[in-house]
Amino acid sequence: MRFAHRVETVRAAEAALMATLPDGTLMARAAAGLAASCAQLLGGLYGRRIALLVGSGANGGDALLAGARLVRRGATVKALLLDPDRAHPGALAALRLAGGWIVPATAAQLADADLVVDGITGIGGRGGLRPHAAELVRAVRAPVVAVDVPSGVDADTGEVAGEAVRAAATVTFGTYKNGLLIDPGHAYAGAVRLIDIGLGPYLPGADLAAPQHADVARLLPLPTAASDKYGRGVVGVAAGSERYPGAAVLAVGGALCGGAGAVRYVGPAREAVIARWPEALVHAGAPGDAGRVQAWVVGPGLGEGAEAAETVAQVLASDVPVLVDADGLRYLTPHQIAARTAPTLITPHAGEAARLLGVDRAQVEARRLSALRKLAAAYGVTALLKGNTTLVSGTPARVNPTGTPWLATAGSGDVLSGLTGALLAAGLPPTEAAMTGAYLHGLAGRRAAQGGGPTGRVGWTGEARDTERDEAAAARRPSGEAYVPGAPITAMDLVTALGPVWREVSASGL
Numbered sequence: 001m002r003f004a005h006r007v008e009t010v011r012a013a014e015a016a017l018m019a020t021l022p023d024g025t026l027m028a029r030a031a032a033g034l035a036a037s038c039a040q041l042l043g044g045l046y047g048r049r050i051a052l053l054v055g056s057g058a059n060g061g062d063a064l065l066a067g068a069r070l071v072r073r074g075a076t077v078k079a080l081l082l083d084p085d086r087a088h089p090g091a092l093a094a095l096r097l098a099g100g101w102i103v104p105a106t107a108a109q110l111a112d113a114d115l116v117v118d119g120i121t122g123i124g125g126r127g128g129l130r131p132h133a134a135e136l137v138r139a140v141r142a143p144v145v146a147v148d149v150p151s152g153v154d155a156d157t158g159e160v161a162g163e164a165v166r167a168a169a170t171v172t173f174g175t176y177k178n179g180l181l182i183d184p185g186h187a188y189a190g191a192v193r194l195i196d197i198g199l200g201p202y203l204p205g206a207d208l209a210a211p212q213h214a215d216v217a218r219l220l221p222l223p224t225a226a227s228d229k230y231g232r233g234v235v236g237v238a239a240g241s242e243r244y245p246g247a248a249v250l251a252v253g254g255a256l257c258g259g260a261g262a263v264r265y266v267g268p269a270r271e272a273v274i275a276r277w278p279e280a281l282v283h284a285g286a287p288g289d290a291g292r293v294q295a296w297v298v299g300p301g302l303g304e305g306a307e308a309a310e311t312v313a314q315v316l317a318s319d320v321p322v323l324v325d326a327d328g329l330r331y332l333t334p335h336q337i338a339a340r341t342a343p344t345l346i347t348p349h350a351g352e353a354a355r356l357l358g359v360d361r362a363q364v365e366a367r368r369l370s371a372l373r374k375l376a377a378a379y380g381v382t383a384l385l386k387g388n389t390t391l392v393s394g395t396p397a398r399v400n401p402t403g404t405p406w407l408a409t410a411g412s413g414d415v416l417s418g419l420t421g422a423l424l425a426a427g428l429p430p431t432e433a434a435m436t437g438a439y440l441h442g443l444a445g446r447r448a449a450q451g452g453g454p455t456g457r458v459g460w461t462g463e464a465r466d467t468e469r470d471e472a473a474a475a476r477r478p479s480g481e482a483y484v485p486g487a488p489i490t491a492m493d494l495v496t497a498l499g500p501v502w503r504e505v506s507a508s509g510l
Protein backbone atom coordinates (compact mmCIF):
# COMPACT_ATOMS: atom_id res chain seq x y z
CA MET A 1 0.00 0.00 0.00
CA ARG A 2 1.01 3.57 -0.47
CA PHE A 3 -0.39 5.54 2.47
CA ALA A 4 -1.43 9.19 2.52
CA HIS A 5 -2.06 11.44 5.52
CA ARG A 6 -3.82 14.72 6.08
CA VAL A 7 -1.85 17.94 6.48
CA GLU A 8 -2.71 18.35 10.18
CA THR A 9 -1.46 14.80 10.81
CA VAL A 10 1.76 15.48 8.92
CA ARG A 11 2.32 18.69 10.87
CA ALA A 12 1.80 16.94 14.21
CA ALA A 13 4.19 14.14 13.25
CA GLU A 14 6.77 16.66 12.04
CA ALA A 15 6.54 18.59 15.29
CA ALA A 16 7.04 15.42 17.35
CA LEU A 17 10.00 14.32 15.25
CA MET A 18 11.54 17.81 15.12
CA ALA A 19 11.52 17.99 18.90
CA THR A 20 14.07 15.16 18.90
CA LEU A 21 16.41 16.65 16.28
CA PRO A 22 18.65 19.69 15.82
CA ASP A 23 17.02 22.64 14.03
CA GLY A 24 16.91 22.38 10.26
CA THR A 25 17.45 18.61 10.13
CA LEU A 26 14.13 17.84 8.45
CA MET A 27 14.50 20.50 5.81
CA ALA A 28 18.02 19.22 5.15
CA ARG A 29 16.68 15.68 4.70
CA ALA A 30 13.92 16.89 2.41
CA ALA A 31 16.35 18.99 0.36
CA ALA A 32 18.79 16.10 0.01
CA GLY A 33 16.04 13.84 -1.40
CA LEU A 34 14.79 16.60 -3.67
CA ALA A 35 18.25 17.37 -5.04
CA ALA A 36 18.99 13.68 -5.68
CA SER A 37 15.68 13.29 -7.53
CA CYS A 38 16.39 16.33 -9.70
CA ALA A 39 19.84 14.97 -10.53
CA GLN A 40 18.35 11.62 -11.51
CA LEU A 41 15.72 13.28 -13.66
CA LEU A 42 18.31 15.29 -15.54
CA GLY A 43 20.64 12.32 -15.87
CA GLY A 44 23.59 14.48 -14.73
CA LEU A 45 24.09 17.98 -13.38
CA TYR A 46 27.23 19.47 -14.85
CA GLY A 47 26.34 22.48 -17.01
CA ARG A 48 22.57 22.00 -16.52
CA ARG A 49 20.41 25.06 -15.85
CA ILE A 50 17.88 24.80 -13.06
CA ALA A 51 15.35 27.49 -12.11
CA LEU A 52 13.72 27.56 -8.69
CA LEU A 53 10.28 29.11 -8.17
CA VAL A 54 10.40 30.09 -4.51
CA GLY A 55 7.44 31.02 -2.32
CA SER A 56 7.39 32.44 1.19
CA GLY A 57 7.24 29.25 3.25
CA ALA A 58 9.30 26.18 4.07
CA ASN A 59 8.36 24.70 0.67
CA GLY A 60 10.44 27.47 -0.91
CA GLY A 61 13.10 26.73 1.71
CA ASP A 62 13.31 23.13 0.51
CA ALA A 63 13.77 24.35 -3.06
CA LEU A 64 16.52 26.82 -2.09
CA LEU A 65 18.40 24.30 0.02
CA ALA A 66 18.18 21.66 -2.71
CA GLY A 67 19.40 24.36 -5.10
CA ALA A 68 22.52 24.83 -2.96
CA ARG A 69 23.28 21.11 -3.25
CA LEU A 70 22.71 21.14 -6.99
CA VAL A 71 25.11 24.09 -7.46
CA ARG A 72 27.78 22.20 -5.53
CA ARG A 73 27.33 19.29 -7.93
CA GLY A 74 27.92 21.42 -11.01
CA ALA A 75 24.52 22.83 -12.01
CA THR A 76 23.76 26.50 -12.65
CA VAL A 77 20.92 27.40 -10.33
CA LYS A 78 18.89 30.57 -10.25
CA ALA A 79 16.16 31.37 -7.78
CA LEU A 80 13.10 33.46 -8.65
CA LEU A 81 11.71 34.76 -5.35
CA LEU A 82 7.96 35.39 -5.48
CA ASP A 83 8.00 37.19 -2.15
CA PRO A 84 11.63 38.36 -1.74
CA ASP A 85 11.18 39.73 1.78
CA ARG A 86 9.81 36.47 3.14
CA ALA A 87 11.97 33.83 1.46
CA HIS A 88 13.38 31.32 3.97
CA PRO A 89 16.47 33.23 5.24
CA GLY A 90 18.68 30.26 6.13
CA ALA A 91 18.06 28.42 2.89
CA LEU A 92 18.52 31.61 0.86
CA ALA A 93 21.88 32.21 2.53
CA ALA A 94 22.87 28.59 1.79
CA LEU A 95 22.09 29.01 -1.91
CA ARG A 96 24.04 32.27 -2.10
CA LEU A 97 27.01 30.74 -0.28
CA ALA A 98 27.08 27.77 -2.67
CA GLY A 99 27.17 30.11 -5.68
CA GLY A 100 23.52 30.18 -6.79
CA TRP A 101 21.95 33.26 -8.38
CA ILE A 102 19.04 35.30 -7.12
CA VAL A 103 17.35 36.78 -10.21
CA PRO A 104 14.24 38.90 -10.86
CA ALA A 105 11.06 36.80 -10.86
CA THR A 106 10.23 37.30 -14.55
CA ALA A 107 9.18 34.91 -17.29
CA ALA A 108 12.34 35.71 -19.28
CA GLN A 109 14.44 34.10 -16.54
CA LEU A 110 12.76 30.77 -17.22
CA ALA A 111 13.46 30.64 -20.95
CA ASP A 112 16.74 28.70 -20.82
CA ALA A 113 15.97 26.33 -17.92
CA ASP A 114 16.47 22.59 -18.38
CA LEU A 115 14.42 21.93 -15.24
CA VAL A 116 12.14 24.03 -13.06
CA VAL A 117 11.64 23.33 -9.35
CA ASP A 118 8.24 24.36 -7.99
CA GLY A 119 8.73 25.55 -4.41
CA ILE A 120 5.87 28.07 -4.46
CA THR A 121 3.63 26.39 -1.87
CA GLY A 122 3.46 22.98 -0.24
CA ILE A 123 1.13 21.76 2.47
CA GLY A 124 0.67 25.37 3.62
CA GLY A 125 -0.80 26.50 0.27
CA ARG A 126 -4.37 27.76 0.14
CA GLY A 127 -6.32 28.14 -3.11
CA GLY A 128 -4.92 28.25 -6.62
CA LEU A 129 -1.80 30.07 -7.80
CA ARG A 130 -1.81 33.83 -7.31
CA PRO A 131 -1.57 35.94 -10.50
CA HIS A 132 2.20 36.54 -10.52
CA ALA A 133 2.96 32.87 -9.82
CA ALA A 134 0.40 31.77 -12.42
CA GLU A 135 2.00 34.01 -15.04
CA LEU A 136 5.45 32.52 -14.36
CA VAL A 137 4.14 28.97 -14.37
CA ARG A 138 2.47 29.55 -17.74
CA ALA A 139 5.85 30.63 -19.14
CA VAL A 140 7.60 27.38 -18.13
CA ARG A 141 8.66 25.16 -21.03
CA ALA A 142 10.96 22.75 -19.19
CA PRO A 143 9.81 19.77 -17.11
CA VAL A 144 8.76 20.76 -13.59
CA VAL A 145 9.60 18.95 -10.37
CA ALA A 146 7.07 19.92 -7.71
CA VAL A 147 8.28 20.11 -4.12
CA ASP A 148 5.98 18.11 -1.80
CA VAL A 149 2.77 19.04 -3.70
CA PRO A 150 2.25 20.82 -7.05
CA SER A 151 1.51 24.41 -6.04
CA GLY A 152 -2.17 25.21 -6.42
CA VAL A 153 -3.28 21.63 -5.58
CA ASP A 154 -4.99 21.21 -2.20
CA ALA A 155 -2.88 18.66 -0.35
CA ASP A 156 -5.83 17.19 1.60
CA THR A 157 -8.49 16.99 -1.08
CA GLY A 158 -6.80 17.12 -4.48
CA GLU A 159 -8.98 20.10 -5.31
CA VAL A 160 -7.58 22.55 -7.84
CA ALA A 161 -9.25 25.90 -7.27
CA GLY A 162 -7.89 28.00 -10.13
CA GLU A 163 -4.50 27.43 -11.74
CA ALA A 164 -1.93 24.91 -10.52
CA VAL A 165 1.50 23.66 -11.51
CA ARG A 166 1.51 20.67 -13.88
CA ALA A 167 4.51 18.64 -12.77
CA ALA A 168 6.43 15.91 -14.60
CA ALA A 169 7.28 14.59 -11.15
CA THR A 170 6.52 15.42 -7.53
CA VAL A 171 8.98 14.73 -4.74
CA THR A 172 6.98 14.43 -1.52
CA PHE A 173 8.24 14.11 2.04
CA GLY A 174 7.45 11.79 4.94
CA THR A 175 4.19 10.37 3.57
CA TYR A 176 1.99 10.75 0.50
CA LYS A 177 -0.60 13.52 0.63
CA ASN A 178 -4.21 12.74 -0.36
CA GLY A 179 -4.14 15.34 -3.11
CA LEU A 180 -1.32 13.51 -4.93
CA LEU A 181 -3.39 10.35 -5.29
CA ILE A 182 -6.90 11.74 -5.90
CA ASP A 183 -8.05 13.58 -9.01
CA PRO A 184 -7.94 16.31 -10.04
CA GLY A 185 -4.69 16.83 -8.04
CA HIS A 186 -3.32 13.44 -9.12
CA ALA A 187 -3.31 14.55 -12.74
CA TYR A 188 -1.08 17.52 -11.86
CA ALA A 189 1.47 15.53 -9.85
CA GLY A 190 3.14 13.40 -12.55
CA ALA A 191 5.29 10.59 -11.19
CA VAL A 192 5.34 10.81 -7.40
CA ARG A 193 8.40 9.91 -5.36
CA LEU A 194 8.29 9.62 -1.58
CA ILE A 195 11.36 10.70 0.40
CA ASP A 196 11.71 9.18 3.85
CA ILE A 197 12.52 11.93 6.37
CA GLY A 198 11.97 9.74 9.44
CA LEU A 199 8.29 10.55 10.08
CA GLY A 200 7.17 6.91 10.05
CA PRO A 201 7.15 6.23 13.82
CA TYR A 202 5.19 9.45 14.45
CA LEU A 203 2.45 8.86 11.88
CA PRO A 204 -0.86 7.35 12.99
CA GLY A 205 -3.12 5.27 10.68
CA ALA A 206 -3.45 6.65 7.18
CA ASP A 207 -6.35 8.69 5.82
CA LEU A 208 -6.07 7.13 2.37
CA ALA A 209 -4.33 4.09 0.88
CA ALA A 210 -3.49 3.16 -2.71
CA PRO A 211 -3.10 -0.60 -3.23
CA GLN A 212 -0.29 -2.21 -5.16
CA HIS A 213 -0.16 -5.59 -6.91
CA ALA A 214 0.88 -7.43 -3.74
CA ASP A 215 -1.99 -5.97 -1.68
CA VAL A 216 -4.53 -7.11 -4.23
CA ALA A 217 -2.85 -10.49 -4.74
CA ARG A 218 -3.36 -11.25 -1.04
CA LEU A 219 -7.10 -10.66 -1.41
CA LEU A 220 -7.79 -12.66 -4.57
CA PRO A 221 -9.97 -15.63 -3.66
CA LEU A 222 -8.19 -18.62 -5.20
CA PRO A 223 -10.05 -21.94 -5.28
CA THR A 224 -8.71 -24.84 -3.25
CA ALA A 225 -8.99 -28.56 -3.84
CA ALA A 226 -12.05 -28.57 -1.58
CA SER A 227 -13.88 -25.76 -3.44
CA ASP A 228 -17.09 -26.35 -5.33
CA LYS A 229 -18.95 -23.67 -7.26
CA TYR A 230 -20.93 -22.64 -4.18
CA GLY A 231 -17.76 -22.40 -2.14
CA ARG A 232 -16.29 -20.04 -4.75
CA GLY A 233 -19.39 -17.86 -4.64
CA VAL A 234 -22.63 -17.68 -6.61
CA VAL A 235 -23.54 -14.18 -7.78
CA GLY A 236 -27.08 -13.09 -8.49
CA VAL A 237 -27.29 -10.48 -11.26
CA ALA A 238 -30.52 -8.49 -11.55
CA ALA A 239 -29.75 -6.26 -14.50
CA GLY A 240 -30.70 -5.40 -18.07
CA SER A 241 -34.03 -4.64 -19.63
CA GLU A 242 -35.63 -5.00 -23.04
CA ARG A 243 -34.07 -1.67 -23.88
CA TYR A 244 -30.64 -2.43 -22.42
CA PRO A 245 -29.97 -6.18 -22.70
CA GLY A 246 -26.24 -5.58 -23.21
CA ALA A 247 -25.76 -4.34 -19.64
CA ALA A 248 -26.89 -7.76 -18.41
CA VAL A 249 -24.48 -9.56 -20.75
CA LEU A 250 -21.57 -7.41 -19.55
CA ALA A 251 -22.39 -7.66 -15.83
CA VAL A 252 -22.73 -11.45 -16.09
CA GLY A 253 -19.46 -11.56 -18.06
CA GLY A 254 -17.69 -9.45 -15.42
CA ALA A 255 -18.88 -11.84 -12.71
CA LEU A 256 -17.98 -15.04 -14.61
CA CYS A 257 -14.53 -13.78 -15.67
CA GLY A 258 -14.08 -12.16 -12.25
CA GLY A 259 -13.95 -15.54 -10.52
CA ALA A 260 -17.57 -16.39 -9.60
CA GLY A 261 -18.32 -20.10 -9.15
CA ALA A 262 -21.65 -19.51 -10.91
CA VAL A 263 -23.93 -16.65 -11.91
CA ARG A 264 -27.72 -16.58 -11.57
CA TYR A 265 -29.25 -14.08 -13.93
CA VAL A 266 -32.71 -12.60 -13.28
CA GLY A 267 -34.35 -10.20 -15.73
CA PRO A 268 -35.71 -9.73 -19.24
CA ALA A 269 -32.37 -10.17 -21.06
CA ARG A 270 -32.24 -13.94 -20.54
CA GLU A 271 -31.88 -14.80 -24.22
CA ALA A 272 -29.05 -12.35 -24.78
CA VAL A 273 -27.28 -13.57 -21.62
CA ILE A 274 -27.54 -17.25 -22.52
CA ALA A 275 -26.46 -16.59 -26.11
CA ARG A 276 -23.19 -15.07 -24.89
CA TRP A 277 -22.71 -16.98 -21.61
CA PRO A 278 -24.13 -20.50 -21.84
CA GLU A 279 -22.75 -21.18 -18.33
CA ALA A 280 -25.13 -18.62 -16.74
CA LEU A 281 -28.15 -19.90 -14.77
CA VAL A 282 -31.12 -17.84 -15.94
CA HIS A 283 -34.29 -17.37 -13.94
CA ALA A 284 -37.62 -16.20 -15.35
CA GLY A 285 -39.18 -15.02 -12.05
CA ALA A 286 -38.27 -12.28 -9.60
CA PRO A 287 -35.03 -11.99 -7.54
CA GLY A 288 -36.90 -13.03 -4.38
CA ASP A 289 -37.47 -16.57 -5.71
CA ALA A 290 -34.30 -17.01 -7.78
CA GLY A 291 -32.62 -19.45 -5.40
CA ARG A 292 -29.59 -19.12 -3.17
CA VAL A 293 -26.80 -16.68 -4.04
CA GLN A 294 -23.95 -15.34 -1.88
CA ALA A 295 -24.17 -11.77 -3.23
CA TRP A 296 -26.39 -9.72 -5.52
CA VAL A 297 -25.60 -7.16 -8.17
CA VAL A 298 -28.58 -4.99 -9.03
CA GLY A 299 -29.00 -2.07 -11.36
CA PRO A 300 -26.98 -2.08 -14.59
CA GLY A 301 -29.34 -1.36 -17.50
CA LEU A 302 -32.37 -1.94 -15.30
CA GLY A 303 -34.22 1.05 -16.73
CA GLU A 304 -36.83 3.10 -14.89
CA GLY A 305 -40.28 2.31 -13.54
CA ALA A 306 -42.22 0.29 -11.01
CA GLU A 307 -40.71 -3.02 -12.11
CA ALA A 308 -37.16 -1.73 -11.66
CA ALA A 309 -38.05 -0.32 -8.23
CA GLU A 310 -39.56 -3.66 -7.18
CA THR A 311 -36.45 -5.55 -8.36
CA VAL A 312 -34.22 -3.28 -6.26
CA ALA A 313 -36.52 -3.64 -3.24
CA GLN A 314 -36.51 -7.46 -3.48
CA VAL A 315 -32.74 -7.62 -3.81
CA LEU A 316 -32.26 -5.29 -0.85
CA ALA A 317 -34.61 -7.46 1.20
CA SER A 318 -32.14 -10.36 0.88
CA ASP A 319 -29.72 -11.24 3.67
CA VAL A 320 -26.57 -11.35 1.51
CA PRO A 321 -24.20 -8.54 0.42
CA VAL A 322 -25.69 -6.35 -2.32
CA LEU A 323 -23.99 -4.13 -4.87
CA VAL A 324 -26.26 -1.38 -6.24
CA ASP A 325 -25.20 0.35 -9.44
CA ALA A 326 -26.52 2.58 -12.22
CA ASP A 327 -30.34 2.57 -12.54
CA GLY A 328 -30.57 0.70 -9.24
CA LEU A 329 -29.27 3.83 -7.51
CA ARG A 330 -32.50 5.66 -8.44
CA TYR A 331 -34.47 3.49 -6.05
CA LEU A 332 -32.20 3.51 -3.06
CA THR A 333 -33.27 5.02 0.26
CA PRO A 334 -31.32 5.18 3.55
CA HIS A 335 -34.45 3.74 5.16
CA GLN A 336 -34.30 0.53 3.06
CA ILE A 337 -30.62 0.11 3.82
CA ALA A 338 -31.07 0.61 7.56
CA ALA A 339 -33.29 -2.48 7.54
CA ARG A 340 -30.61 -4.68 5.95
CA THR A 341 -28.62 -7.28 7.86
CA ALA A 342 -25.80 -7.71 5.28
CA PRO A 343 -23.43 -5.12 3.74
CA THR A 344 -24.50 -2.82 0.91
CA LEU A 345 -22.05 -1.41 -1.62
CA ILE A 346 -22.99 1.37 -4.01
CA THR A 347 -20.94 2.21 -7.10
CA PRO A 348 -21.99 5.59 -8.53
CA HIS A 349 -20.09 7.77 -11.00
CA ALA A 350 -19.84 11.49 -10.20
CA GLY A 351 -23.22 12.32 -11.79
CA GLU A 352 -25.04 9.60 -9.86
CA ALA A 353 -23.25 10.56 -6.66
CA ALA A 354 -24.33 14.17 -7.17
CA ARG A 355 -27.95 13.06 -7.53
CA LEU A 356 -27.73 10.91 -4.39
CA LEU A 357 -26.28 13.83 -2.43
CA GLY A 358 -28.48 16.53 -3.95
CA VAL A 359 -25.51 18.61 -5.15
CA ASP A 360 -23.95 19.57 -8.51
CA ARG A 361 -21.74 17.12 -10.34
CA ALA A 362 -18.95 19.73 -10.38
CA GLN A 363 -18.97 19.80 -6.57
CA VAL A 364 -18.49 16.05 -6.45
CA GLU A 365 -15.69 16.14 -9.01
CA ALA A 366 -13.83 18.96 -7.23
CA ARG A 367 -13.88 17.29 -3.80
CA ARG A 368 -14.19 13.59 -4.46
CA LEU A 369 -13.03 12.25 -1.10
CA SER A 370 -15.46 14.41 0.79
CA ALA A 371 -18.33 13.36 -1.53
CA LEU A 372 -17.39 9.71 -1.00
CA ARG A 373 -17.49 10.03 2.77
CA LYS A 374 -20.79 11.90 2.70
CA LEU A 375 -22.34 9.19 0.54
CA ALA A 376 -21.19 6.41 2.85
CA ALA A 377 -22.44 8.24 5.94
CA ALA A 378 -25.77 9.44 4.50
CA TYR A 379 -26.79 6.04 3.17
CA GLY A 380 -25.08 3.77 5.69
CA VAL A 381 -23.21 1.91 2.93
CA THR A 382 -19.76 1.28 1.55
CA ALA A 383 -19.37 3.61 -1.43
CA LEU A 384 -17.21 3.31 -4.52
CA LEU A 385 -17.00 6.58 -6.45
CA LYS A 386 -15.94 5.90 -10.03
CA GLY A 387 -13.43 8.05 -11.87
CA ASN A 388 -9.91 8.02 -13.21
CA THR A 389 -8.85 7.63 -9.58
CA THR A 390 -11.76 5.57 -8.23
CA LEU A 391 -12.30 5.93 -4.48
CA VAL A 392 -13.70 3.41 -1.99
CA SER A 393 -14.90 4.33 1.49
CA GLY A 394 -13.34 2.63 4.50
CA THR A 395 -10.69 3.20 7.13
CA PRO A 396 -8.48 4.20 5.49
CA ALA A 397 -10.35 5.15 2.33
CA ARG A 398 -8.84 3.53 -0.76
CA VAL A 399 -7.85 5.11 -4.04
CA ASN A 400 -7.31 3.03 -7.14
CA PRO A 401 -4.07 3.76 -8.99
CA THR A 402 -4.68 1.61 -12.10
CA GLY A 403 -7.33 3.73 -13.83
CA THR A 404 -7.05 4.82 -17.43
CA PRO A 405 -9.20 7.28 -19.37
CA TRP A 406 -9.93 4.45 -21.84
CA LEU A 407 -12.23 2.95 -19.21
CA ALA A 408 -14.69 5.73 -19.94
CA THR A 409 -16.54 3.58 -22.46
CA ALA A 410 -20.12 2.33 -22.60
CA GLY A 411 -20.69 -0.73 -20.46
CA SER A 412 -17.42 -0.43 -18.55
CA GLY A 413 -19.30 0.10 -15.27
CA ASP A 414 -21.48 -2.98 -15.88
CA VAL A 415 -18.31 -5.10 -16.05
CA LEU A 416 -17.02 -3.56 -12.80
CA SER A 417 -20.32 -4.36 -11.08
CA GLY A 418 -20.27 -8.00 -12.10
CA LEU A 419 -16.60 -8.38 -11.20
CA THR A 420 -17.02 -6.74 -7.79
CA GLY A 421 -20.16 -8.80 -7.16
CA ALA A 422 -18.09 -11.96 -7.73
CA LEU A 423 -15.59 -10.79 -5.12
CA LEU A 424 -18.39 -10.05 -2.64
CA ALA A 425 -19.84 -13.51 -3.26
CA ALA A 426 -16.43 -15.05 -2.58
CA GLY A 427 -16.58 -13.47 0.88
CA LEU A 428 -14.45 -10.33 0.60
CA PRO A 429 -15.66 -7.49 2.84
CA PRO A 430 -17.20 -4.67 0.76
CA THR A 431 -14.25 -2.24 0.97
CA GLU A 432 -11.80 -4.95 -0.09
CA ALA A 433 -14.11 -6.30 -2.81
CA ALA A 434 -14.60 -2.81 -4.24
CA MET A 435 -10.90 -1.95 -4.10
CA THR A 436 -9.91 -5.25 -5.70
CA GLY A 437 -12.60 -4.91 -8.35
CA ALA A 438 -11.49 -1.38 -9.26
CA TYR A 439 -7.83 -2.41 -9.36
CA LEU A 440 -8.37 -5.41 -11.67
CA HIS A 441 -10.84 -3.45 -13.81
CA GLY A 442 -8.30 -0.63 -14.29
CA LEU A 443 -5.54 -3.04 -15.20
CA ALA A 444 -7.87 -4.82 -17.61
CA GLY A 445 -8.47 -1.44 -19.25
CA ARG A 446 -4.75 -0.78 -19.59
CA ARG A 447 -4.10 -4.28 -20.89
CA ALA A 448 -6.93 -4.07 -23.43
CA ALA A 449 -5.88 -0.58 -24.53
CA GLN A 450 -2.21 -1.67 -24.58
CA GLY A 451 -1.42 1.56 -22.76
CA GLY A 452 -3.32 4.43 -21.24
CA GLY A 453 -1.28 4.52 -18.07
CA PRO A 454 1.25 6.99 -16.81
CA THR A 455 4.07 4.47 -17.02
CA GLY A 456 5.09 1.45 -19.01
CA ARG A 457 7.73 0.56 -21.58
CA VAL A 458 10.37 1.88 -19.22
CA GLY A 459 12.79 -0.88 -18.59
CA TRP A 460 10.25 -3.46 -17.55
CA THR A 461 7.86 -5.63 -19.45
CA GLY A 462 4.10 -5.61 -19.16
CA GLU A 463 1.81 -2.63 -18.92
CA ALA A 464 1.64 0.25 -16.54
CA ARG A 465 1.15 -0.58 -12.90
CA ASP A 466 1.63 2.61 -10.98
CA THR A 467 3.68 0.83 -8.41
CA GLU A 468 6.60 2.45 -6.58
CA ARG A 469 8.94 0.67 -8.96
CA ASP A 470 7.15 1.99 -12.04
CA GLU A 471 7.04 5.49 -10.67
CA ALA A 472 10.72 5.45 -9.89
CA ALA A 473 11.36 4.48 -13.50
CA ALA A 474 8.94 7.09 -14.81
CA ALA A 475 10.58 9.75 -12.68
CA ARG A 476 13.76 9.21 -14.65
CA ARG A 477 11.94 10.44 -17.75
CA PRO A 478 11.70 14.21 -17.38
CA SER A 479 9.27 14.80 -20.21
CA GLY A 480 6.90 12.11 -19.04
CA GLU A 481 7.27 10.15 -22.27
CA ALA A 482 6.73 7.04 -20.20
CA TYR A 483 3.00 7.61 -20.75
CA VAL A 484 1.78 5.05 -23.27
CA PRO A 485 -1.23 6.47 -25.11
CA GLY A 486 -3.07 3.21 -25.84
CA ALA A 487 -6.09 2.73 -28.10
CA PRO A 488 -9.90 2.62 -27.77
CA ILE A 489 -11.41 -0.43 -26.09
CA THR A 490 -14.89 -1.85 -25.66
CA ALA A 491 -16.44 -3.14 -22.46
CA MET A 492 -16.28 -6.69 -23.84
CA ASP A 493 -12.49 -6.23 -24.27
CA LEU A 494 -12.40 -5.58 -20.53
CA VAL A 495 -14.20 -8.82 -19.80
CA THR A 496 -11.73 -10.72 -21.98
CA ALA A 497 -8.75 -9.07 -20.29
CA LEU A 498 -9.88 -9.98 -16.75
CA GLY A 499 -8.46 -13.50 -16.88
CA PRO A 500 -4.91 -12.49 -17.89
CA VAL A 501 -4.96 -9.60 -15.38
CA TRP A 502 -6.10 -11.88 -12.58
CA ARG A 503 -3.27 -14.28 -13.46
CA GLU A 504 -0.67 -11.51 -13.48
CA VAL A 505 -1.75 -10.03 -10.14
CA SER A 506 -2.09 -13.35 -8.35
CA ALA A 507 1.33 -14.44 -9.64
CA SER A 508 2.89 -11.27 -8.18
CA GLY A 509 1.84 -12.38 -4.70
CA LEU A 510 3.63 -15.73 -4.89
Ligand SMILES: NC(=O)C1=CN([C@@H]2O[C@H](COP(=O)(O)OP(=O)(O)OC[C@H]3O[C@@H](n4cnc5c(N)ncnc54)[C@H](O)[C@@H]3O)[C@@H](O)[C@H]2O)[C@@H](O)CC1
Nearest residue numbers: 014026027030056057058059121122123124125126128148
Ligand atom coordinates in the same frame (compact mmCIF):
# COMPACT_ATOMS: atom_id res chain seq x y z
N1 LIG B 1 7.35 21.26 8.70
C1 LIG B 1 8.42 20.50 8.50
O1 LIG B 1 9.00 19.94 9.41
C2 LIG B 1 8.92 20.28 7.14
C3 LIG B 1 8.36 20.97 6.10
N2 LIG B 1 8.83 20.84 4.87
C4 LIG B 1 8.31 21.67 3.82
O2 LIG B 1 7.53 22.71 4.33
C5 LIG B 1 6.33 22.81 3.61
C6 LIG B 1 5.30 23.48 4.45
O3 LIG B 1 5.83 24.74 4.76
P1 LIG B 1 4.95 25.95 5.28
O4 LIG B 1 4.14 25.54 6.41
O5 LIG B 1 5.90 27.06 5.50
O6 LIG B 1 3.97 26.23 4.11
P2 LIG B 1 4.20 26.45 2.53
O7 LIG B 1 5.62 26.67 2.21
O8 LIG B 1 3.49 25.37 1.86
O9 LIG B 1 3.40 27.78 2.23
C7 LIG B 1 3.09 28.71 3.22
C8 LIG B 1 3.35 30.10 2.71
O10 LIG B 1 2.75 30.31 1.45
C9 LIG B 1 1.80 31.38 1.52
N3 LIG B 1 0.67 30.97 0.66
C10 LIG B 1 -0.38 30.20 0.99
N4 LIG B 1 -1.17 30.00 -0.10
C11 LIG B 1 -0.58 30.66 -1.12
C12 LIG B 1 -0.90 30.81 -2.49
N5 LIG B 1 -2.00 30.26 -3.02
N6 LIG B 1 -0.06 31.51 -3.26
C13 LIG B 1 1.04 32.07 -2.74
N7 LIG B 1 1.40 31.97 -1.44
C14 LIG B 1 0.60 31.27 -0.64
C15 LIG B 1 1.48 31.57 2.97
O11 LIG B 1 1.17 32.90 3.22
C16 LIG B 1 2.77 31.13 3.65
O12 LIG B 1 3.69 32.18 3.74
C17 LIG B 1 6.04 21.40 3.21
O13 LIG B 1 5.15 21.32 2.13
C18 LIG B 1 7.42 20.91 2.86
O14 LIG B 1 7.76 21.28 1.55
C19 LIG B 1 10.01 20.06 4.61
O15 LIG B 1 11.08 20.95 4.70
C20 LIG B 1 10.18 18.91 5.54
C21 LIG B 1 10.04 19.32 6.95
Ligand SMILES: [K+]
Nearest residue numbers: 118121147151
Ligand atom coordinates in the same frame (compact mmCIF):
# COMPACT_ATOMS: atom_id res chain seq x y z
K1 LIG C 1 5.27 22.99 -4.47
